[in-house]
Amino acid sequence: MQDQILTNLAQIADLKVISRTSVMQYKSGAPRNLREIGQQLGVAHVVEGSVQRAANKVRVIAQLIDARNGAHLWAQTYDRDLADVFAIQSEIAKAIADQLQAKLSPNEKKAIEQPPTTDLAAFDIYSRAKSLLLTARFSATGLPDVRKAIELLDEAVKRDPSFFDAYCQLAWAHEWFYSVDGSDHTPARLALAEAAVQAATRLRPDTPEAHLARAQYLYYGLRDYPGALAELEIARRTLPNDPRLFELTGYILQRHGQQEQGLRNLERAAELDPHNFNILQQIALSYQELRRYAESLAALDRALGIVPESAETRADRGLVYLFWKADTRPLHQTIDAILAQGPGVIVSAADIWFDCALAERDPAAAERALVALGDNPCLFERAITLSHSFGEGLLARMTKDEARARTAFEKARAEQEKIVQAQPDFGPTLCVLGLIDAALGRTDLALDEGRRAIALTPLEKDVTNGSFVLQYFAITAAWAGEKELALQQLEAGVRAPATANILSYGCLKLLPFWDPLRGDPRFEKIVASLAPKL
Numbered sequence: 001m002q003d004q005i006l007t008n009l010a011q012i013a014d015l016k017v018i019s020r021t022s023v024m025q026y027k028s029g030a031p032r033n034l035r036e037i038g039q040q041l042g043v044a045h046v047v048e049g050s051v052q053r054a055a056n057k058v059r060v061i062a063q064l065i066d067a068r069n070g071a072h073l074w075a076q077t078y079d080r081d082l083a084d085v086f087a088i089q090s091e092i093a094k095a096i097a098d099q100l101q102a103k104l105s106p107n108e109k110k111a112i113e114q115p116p117t118t119d120l121a122a123f124d125i126y127s128r129a130k131s132l133l134l135t136a137r138f139s140a141t142g143l144p145d146v147r148k149a150i151e152l153l154d155e156a157v158k159r160d161p162s163f164f165d166a167y168c169q170l171a172w173a174h175e176w177f178y179s180v181d182g183s184d185h186t187p188a189r190l191a192l193a194e195a196a197v198q199a200a201t202r203l204r205p206d207t208p209e210a211h212l213a214r215a216q217y218l219y220y221g222l223r224d225y226p227g228a229l230a231e232l233e234i235a236r237r238t239l240p241n242d243p244r245l246f247e248l249t250g251y252i253l254q255r256h257g258q259q260e261q262g263l264r265n266l267e268r269a270a271e272l273d274p275h276n277f278n279i280l281q282q283i284a285l286s287y288q289e290l291r292r293y294a295e296s297l298a299a300l301d302r303a304l305g306i307v308p309e310s311a312e313t314r315a316d317r318g319l320v321y322l323f324w325k326a327d328t329r330p331l332h333q334t335i336d337a338i339l340a341q342g343p344g345v346i347v348s349a350a351d352i353w354f355d356c357a358l359a360e361r362d363p364a365a366a367e368r369a370l371v372a373l374g375d376n377p378c379l380f381e382r383a384i385t386l387s388h389s390f391g392e393g394l395l396a397r398m399t400k401d402e403a404r405a406r407t408a409f410e411k412a413r414a415e416q417e418k419i420v421q422a423q424p425d426f427g428p429t430l431c432v433l434g435l436i437d438a439a440l441g442r443t444d445l446a447l448d449e450g451r452r453a454i455a456l457t458p459l460e461k462d463v464t465n466g467s468f469v470l471q472y473f474a475i476t477a478a479w480a481g482e483k484e485l486a487l488q489q490l491e492a493g494v495r496a497p498a499t500a501n502i503l504s505y506g507c508l509k510l511l512p513f514w515d516p517l518r519g520d521p522r523f524e525k526i527v528a529s530l531a532p533k534l
Contacts (some may be wrong), residue, residue, distance in 0.1 A: 003087070003127065005047070005062075008093035008112045009210075013100035015390070016241045018043055021134055023277035038067025041274055045073070047096060056082045062092045064099055074099045086115035107238065111207070117166075122159040127165045129153045133173060143183065163202045168213045171196035179220035182385070185423050190221050208242075211235035215248060223462070225252045243273035247282075257463040257497045259290055270302075277306050281313070289498045291530075293324035311338045315349035322359055323504035325532050331356045346372050354378050356392060359510040366395045372496050381500055383428035383465050384472055386435075387412050395437060398512060409439045426456030431469045431476070438479035447485075450476045459496070467496035471503050478516040481504070487522050494526060505530035 011019040016083045018041045034046050049062035063075035070239035074095060078088045090113050099103055104112070117123050129152035136142040136149070151168040157163050177184040197217045201210050215231035218224040230254050232245050239245060250265030263286050270279050280303040287296035300317045307313065315338065318331030335353050338346050346353060350372035357366035368377065370391050378391025389412035396405035413436045418431050434449030450473040459466035474489035493503050501507060508514055517523040 004089045004116065008089060009096060010242060011111045011239065012093075012097050012102050012104060016043070016272065019273035019276065020033075022273050027221075034065055034067050034070060034189055042271060044068060045100065047092075049092075052084065058085055058088075060085075060088050060092075062095075063300050064096055065390065067465050077468070082120065085120070090115075102284055105295055110430070117156075117160045117163045119160040119163075121165070122156045122163055125152050125156040126163065126169070127157070129166075129173075130169055133169060133176075136176065140410055143181065146173050146176050146181070151317050153447075162203055164200055164207075165209070167196045167200035167203070168209055171200065171213050172216060175216055175220040182383075185419075185426070193217055193221050197429065208235040208237070209241040210459075212239070212242075212244060219248060219252065220517055223256050225462070241272055243269040243276065243279070246272065247465060250286075251282075254286065254498065255462050255464045257459070259286070259463075259497050261316055262286065275306050277303055277310075280306070281316075284316070285365065288320065288323060288504075291499065291504070293320050296320055311341075311345050311347075311349040312352070314338065315352040319352050319355065322356070322506040322510070323501050324506065326506035326509040328356055328359050328510070332360070343372070347376075350377065351380060355511075357409050358394065358512060359506070361398065361512070363395060363399050364389075366398065370395060381502065382468050383426075384432060384468050384500070385428075385484065386432065387415055388416060388437065390432075394457065394512065397439075406440065412436050413440065425456055427453040427455075427469045428465055430456065431472050434476045435479070438476045443480040443482075446476050446480050447482065456479075463497050467493070467498045468500045470496065471500045475513050478514065481516070483517065483520065486517060487520070487526075488527060490517075490523070494530065503530075505532065 006017060006019070006023070009015055009080055010019075012437055020223060038046060039046065044067060044304075046065050046067045047062065048065065048441040049060065051061075058080055060078040060080075061075070061077075065071065068071055076092070076095065078091070078379075080088055093112050094109075113187060117126070121453060130151040132145040132149040132152075136145045150173045152171065153166050153173065156181050157170065158164040159213060160166070161452040171193050174189055178189045178193060179185065181311075194217065196311065197213050200213050204210050215235065219232060229249065232252075235242070237244050238444045244431070246265045246269035250262040250269065252262075253259075253265060253325050254262035263283065264497045266283050266286060270283060273279060280299050284296045284299035284303065284524065287299060289294070296318060297320055300313055300320070304310065304317070314334050315331065318334035321327045321330040333358055335346070335349070340348060349398070350369050353372065354369035357363075357369050371390070373388055375388055377385045377387055378394070379386040389408050390512045393405045393412060396402070396408055405431035413433070415432045416429070416436055420426075422432050423429055424522035430449050431453035434446045437446035437449060453469050454466075454473060457466045457469045459470070470489060473482035474493055477483075477486035477489055490503070493499065503512070504512065505527065508530065514523070
């Protein structure tokens with residue numbers, strides 16, 4: 001019920017409503033200081049209440065409180081049939097809007113009064129799925145959670161084929177697999193997302209949620225960034241304070257090379273959804289790509305204030321010092337502390353442990369990190385993913401075991417070739433194939449793949465992926481023995497609007513990726529230019 005009331009209130013343009021992601025931690029039952037909650041969320045008023053169910057009857061108690069002084073502004077008890085629960089939610093939203101003197105347009109009133117479904121069982125199934133999707137990005141069970149959410153949403157729309165909200169969530173879940181996680185970047189998965197978006201659009205074509213669903217599909221599915229931005233602008237007319245609009249707008253602007261404006265949108269999203277862990281992680285990453293490391297640390301501290309037990313975020317914080325100052329000590333100490341908690345805790349941060357081991361040239365630690373990784377990638381930076389087999393090849397190179405290195409890179413190539421065949425027009429995956437071919441000594445093929453990857457991902461269309469492809473091509477050229485080409489790409493890469501962490505001062509100074517260029521005066525000058533200023 002909380003989620004639906006928040007959804008109704010969020011459709012009122014006159015109100016600033018904090019997203020469910022940020023309020024779900026304030027559960028009923030425990031003593032709560034409403035003034036502190038108001039300050040933490042940046043709001044003046046708090047709605048609280050309770051729901052009791054007995055057979056087919058329901059009692060809902062709701063009250064509106066001024067968080068600044070604790071004054072009760074409005075309270076109401078509803079004793080109704082369970083079938084009237086959606087009507088109760090609408091009445092509560094309208095009563096709160098009236099108390100706060102918010103003006104409702106005819107369209108807003110219609111949207112609030114429209115029930116999400118007539119099937120309570122379908123709504124319950126949908127609510128369970130939505131909860132799974134809300135936490136999937138920062139959950140160790142993210143993949144199975146999204147799979148389960150898709151099963152539940154399929155069941156919900158089967159029970160009610162006119163369930164608009166369920167189709168919107170279903171589209172997002174398929175897009176998660178296709179692009180956010182990327183584990184199923186196939187035409188079949190994209191078709192499932194498209195079908196869900198089309199169903200939602202068919203049901204309510206002119207609603208802001210339909211425009212948002214289309215924007216997400218255009219962004220995550222088709223990489224049509226101008227089209228996605230146009231849909232967001234339409235949605236914003238009636239959802240001016242929705243954090244999802246600011247978040248996605250931020251990503252699009254960054255891909256257009258407007259890094260500062262993109263960051264401002266992400267920060268605005270964080271204001272509207274201050275406890276959204278994922279948004280704060282993206283803000284931290286954005287600051288890293290701008291080499292604004294102190295601000296990245298501050299964003300990570302905010303994220304850790306929400307999920308202090310996150311091993312990945314704790315390790316990310318240590319990793320910032322490696323990028324910024326070529327100092328592995330904070331990261332090493334953090335990894336040791338995580339390992340002391342037990343073997344299972346390190347799994348989500350094992351790729352960062354591997355980075356630390358590479359930087360410290362510690363093969364034993366790198367071996368342990370690869371074991372902890374299981375089958376997971378050894379490096380994941382935006383759209384660039386280096387497989388576990390690739391990591392085994394790097395480790396073998398470190399120990400001068402050329403036979404083992406070749407076996408590992410051959411395996412990595414076979415895996416990557418399948419990925420490229422499934423998405424032949426995606427520059428980052430082709431770029432990784434070129435990097436592997438360079439490791440195998442297939443120089444001409446590697447350089448050709450790298451150049452084609454750059455052609456597929458031009459900076460003028462996608463600054464984020466385009467910059468990363470260009471920068472990783474510099475490594476490919478270095479490994480292929482083309483030092484002049486590598487230095488040209490490296491010089492262009494450090495000037496790019498978004499810089500991969502592989503081009504940070506610490507990574508250039510410490511990681512073995514760049515060993516073929518060490519000692520060259522131009523390379524050393526580039527490294528020195530990125531050193532932190534005293």
